[in-house]
Amino acid sequence: MSATATGFGGLVECEAWTRTRAAARPERLEAGVESLAGVGPALRSKLARLGLRTIRDLLEYRPRDYQRPLGETPIAHLFAEQEAAIAGIVRSTTVRKARGRLTIFKAVIEDDSGSVAATWFNQPWLEGRLVAGTPVRLRGVYRRRELHVKSYDVGEAAAATADFAPVYPASEELPAGRLRGLVERALERVRDVPDPLPAALKSDQALPLRRDALVALHKPRTLEEAESGRRRLAFDELLLLQLGIARSVREREASVAVALDPPGDLVARYRRALPFTLTEHQERAIGEIDADLRLTSPMQRLLQGDVGSGKTVVALYALLRAVESGRQGALMAPTETLAEQHFLTIESLCSELGVGVALHTGSVRGDLDADVLVGTHALIQEDVDLPRLAVAVVDEQHRFGVEQRRALVAGRSPHTLHMTATPIPRTLALTVYGDLAVSEIAEPPASRKPIVTAWVTAERSSDAYTRLRRHLDEGRQAYVVCPLIEESETSVARAAEVEAERLRRGELRDYRVGLLHGRLRPAERRELMARFKARELDVLVATTVIEVGVDVPNATIMIVQEADRFGLAQLHQLRGRVGRGADQSYCLLISRPREQLTDTAAERLEALVATTDGFELAEKDLELRGEGQLLGTRQSGLSDLRFTRLRADRELLERAREAARALVDLAGPLADEVEARFAAADIPA
Ligand code: ADP
Numbered sequence: 238m239s240a241t242a243t244g245f246g247g248l249v250e251c252e253a254w255t256r257t258r259a260a261a262r263p264e265r266l267e268a269g270v271e272s273l274a275g276v277g278p279a280l281r282s283k284l285a286r287l288g289l290r291t292i293r294d295l296l297e298y299r300p301r302d303y304q305r306p307l308g309e310t311p312i313a314h315l316f317a318e319q320e321a322a323i324a325g326i327v328r329s330t331t332v333r334k335a336r337g338r339l340t341i342f343k344a345v346i347e348d349d350s351g352s353v354a355a356t357w358f359n360q361p362w363l364e365g366r367l368v369a370g371t372p373v374r375l376r377g378v379y380r381r382r383e384l385h386v387k388s389y390d391v392g393e394a395a396a397a398t399a400d401f402a403p404v405y406p407a408s409e410e411l412p413a414g415r416l417r418g419l420v421e422r423a424l425e426r427v428r429d430v431p432d433p434l435p436a437a438l439k440s441d442q443a444l445p446l447r448r449d450a451l452v453a454l455h456k457p458r459t460l461e462e463a464e465s466g467r468r469r470l471a472f473d474e475l476l477l478l479q480l481g482i483a484r485s486v487r488e489r490e491a492s493v494a495v496a497l498d499p500p501g502d503l504v505a506r507y508r509r510a511l512p513f514t515l516t517e518h519q520e521r522a523i524g525e526i527d528a529d530l531r532l533t534s535p536m537q538r539l540l541q542g543d544v545g546s547g548k549t550v551v552a553l554y555a556l557l558r559a560v561e562s563g564r565q566g567a568l569m570a571p572t573e574t575l576a577e578q579h580f581l582t583i584e585s586l587c588s589e590l591g592v593g594v595a596l597h598t599g600s601v602r603g604d605l606d607a608d609v610l611v612g613t614h615a616l617i618q619e620d621v622d623l624p625r626l627a628v629a630v631v632d633e634q635h636r637f638g639v640e641q642r643r644a645l646v647a648g649r650s651p652h653t654l655h656m657t658a659t660p661i662p663r664t665l666a667l668t669v670y671g672d673l674a675v676s677e678i679a680e681p682p683a684s685r686k687p688i689v690t691a692w693v694t695a696e697r698s699s700d701a702y703t704r705l706r707r708h709l710d711e712g713r714q715a716y717v718v719c720p721l722i723e724e725s726e727t728s729v730a731r732a733a734e735v736e737a738e739r740l741r742r743g744e745l746r747d748y749r750v751g752l753l754h755g756r757l758r759p760a761e762r763r764e765l766m767a768r769f770k771a772r773e774l775d776v777l778v779a780t781t782v783i784e785v786g787v788d789v790p791n792a793t794i795m796i797v798q799e800a801d802r803f804g805l806a807q808l809h810q811l812r813g814r815v816g817r818g819a820d821q822s823y824c825l826l827i828s829r830p831r832e833q834l835t836d837t838a839a840e841r842l843e844a845l846v847a848t849t850d851g852f853e854l855a856e857k858d859l860e861l862r863g864e865g866q867l868l869g870t871r872q873s874g875l876s877d878l879r880f881t882r883l884r885a886d887r888e889l890l891e892r893a894r895e896a897a898r899a900l901v902d903l904a905g906p907l908a909d910e911v912e913a914r915f916a917a918a919d920i921p922a
């Protein structure tokens with residue numbers, strides 16, 4: 238570390254600046270991207286779609302990769318299937334429209350040794366830029382006598398095609414080369430980047446200046462340089478996170494919960510009333526919860542388990558423990574649909590036990606004195622007072638804002654169980670939820686058959702529907718999921734209506750088709766779900782609102798249209814709607830043709846076909862998406878975990894943890910930054 242810390246490209250420049258520069262002005266980093274010359278409203282909104290709004294966002298945009306070092310190859314020496322860089326002159330060009338929306342731009346490039354056709358996909362505007370006679374430098378893969386261009390420079394200088402040039406995560410509308418130019422211009426303001434770390438810590442840890450780390454990240458001369466820059470930036474974000482966690486742990490240690498009596502008669506009757514015996518994993522989770530409930534420090538436990546693994550059964554146990562101690566339990570779900578589903582499940586069991594349950598949501602006002610309350614965030618409105626609350630279960634906790642979760646516990650200190658069906662890999666859980674204890678239900682009840690998943694491309698979608706109709710003809714039910722491409726909920730609903738109509742006339746002509754989307758009123762939605770459950774409907778066409786909480790064991794097949802548009806975790810959640818009964822269930826993922834998919838989209842679909850294990854998929858997601866986005870919470874300050882590579886950075890994490898313990902009481906720029914981050918962040922309080 239210390240050896241590379243002095244080797245930064247940025248350091249040299251930085252010494253020059255110290256002589257001439259005015260004081261750093263960090264506020265200038267918050268200027269919008271439009272403050273760069275040439276960035277207008279159109280480009281600004283394209284950047285915004287990548288989450289790039291300010292100069293700081295550009296500076297902190299992590300390259301996905303770097304160009305490998307390559308010498309220039311004479312065109313006559315190009316070798317099949319190899320990546321190469323060439324330099325030459327454009328001789329002639331053509332643009333051709335191919336199938337779909339694909340355009341192919343070709344240019345014949347010539348150097349002293351010979352000529353080659355170079356191809357670009359979907360960049361028709363090149364026609365105006367690469368006119369005959371233009372000198373160019375290209376990098377690409379030589380395949381079937383053509384160079385498939387990956388990056389290019391117009392002119393003789395190497396920038397985009399240079400060795401170790403950064404490759405940024407791009408979008409269809411903003412290619413990597415464009416992003417590179419913008420980041421480069423943002424780097425002109427790098428001297429305004431402040432360094433929040435105390436000097437002593439920096440020298441202890443042999444860390445470079447933050448601004449030098451950013452220069453190294455974007456313009457490394459070697460991969461080692463890039464890596465040590467990344468590590469400094471990762472250290473910063475891990476330290477902030479650990480400081481936030483240290484603070485929330487300290488706040489919690491100051492609060493007091495009611496210690497509950499040991500398990501009694503009510504939960505014993507509950508166990509007997511269940512139509513099955515609990516699995517070993519469920520028993521272990523229950524044991525861990527029981528141990529927490531005995532204490533006066535409030536339980537803060539994360540219960541992780543795949544969809545259908547039996548978490549709700551465990552959650553109800555925790556709620557009943559409150560009831561048998563003469564107190565109240567509350568379950569809070571992020572949507573009304575989900576709250577209603579929970580209510581139906583829980584109520585039928587509770588009425589057998591003589592325990593009162595009430596549903597309390599935005600549209601249904603329940604009796605707030607009931608033993609068990611199920612609801613949405615309506616439970617935490619100001620006029621709701623729950624003095625007897627002893628155990629709170631928060632389902633899909635990552636979907637709530639921190640404010641909402643704070644409000645649930647404000648002024649009370651219930652024992653809290655956070656439930657999630659989107660398992661977080663252990664490494665990430667330890668980092669991000671360092672202040673939560675974790676229980677895992679790693680295996681579903683044994684009677685469950687793993688869902689068979691197949692990936693079919695759009696041209697074979699009629700086969701998928703044939704298969705679906707076969708299930709319907711056997712008296713089974715099905716889901717068809719439409720993608721959520723539009724921005725507003727209203728237009729999604731409209732698109733779903735159009736699609737449902739199309740299916741009613743086409744593939745699902747002879748069947749009873751219902752449509753579920755987020756725009757339905759709660760009463761309509763309840764009625765629709767009840768009809769589906771009662772088998773008055775054969776197929777539920779739905780947007781992603783069925784993602785969680787819907788439980789119809791007779792539904793044995795699901796088609797997901799345009800599955801390549803969904804995230805891995807989301808697809809896994811959707812798939813969990815089938816396979817709820819004892820019969821074999823199927824999930825058919827329909828996508829665009831393979832050659833139109835990005836590599837990661839194809840890998841996501843392959844991963845889903847390969848396994849139904851949510852923990853394994855979570856690891857895969859971590860690998861494909863990087864750690865920041867895994868949290869799936871754009872509103873959360875924690876999505877700022879963008880430089881950390883959890884598996885590689887275990888040791889860095891330990892160092893950050895240790896440093897945080899020493900710094901938790903320190904005031905100054907670092908504390909201010911923690912303050913700023915965690916005001917918005919989604920950390921369980
Ligand atoms: P989750 O909340 O994790 O999605 P649930 O608690 O809703 O899972 O359980 C899914 C289904 O499995 C429910 O129908 C439930 O009754 C059933 N189930 C739960 N635990 C067991 C068990 N130990 N043995 C058999 N079935 C179980």
Ligand code: MG
Nearest residue numbers: 545548549786
């Ligand atoms: Mg459930």
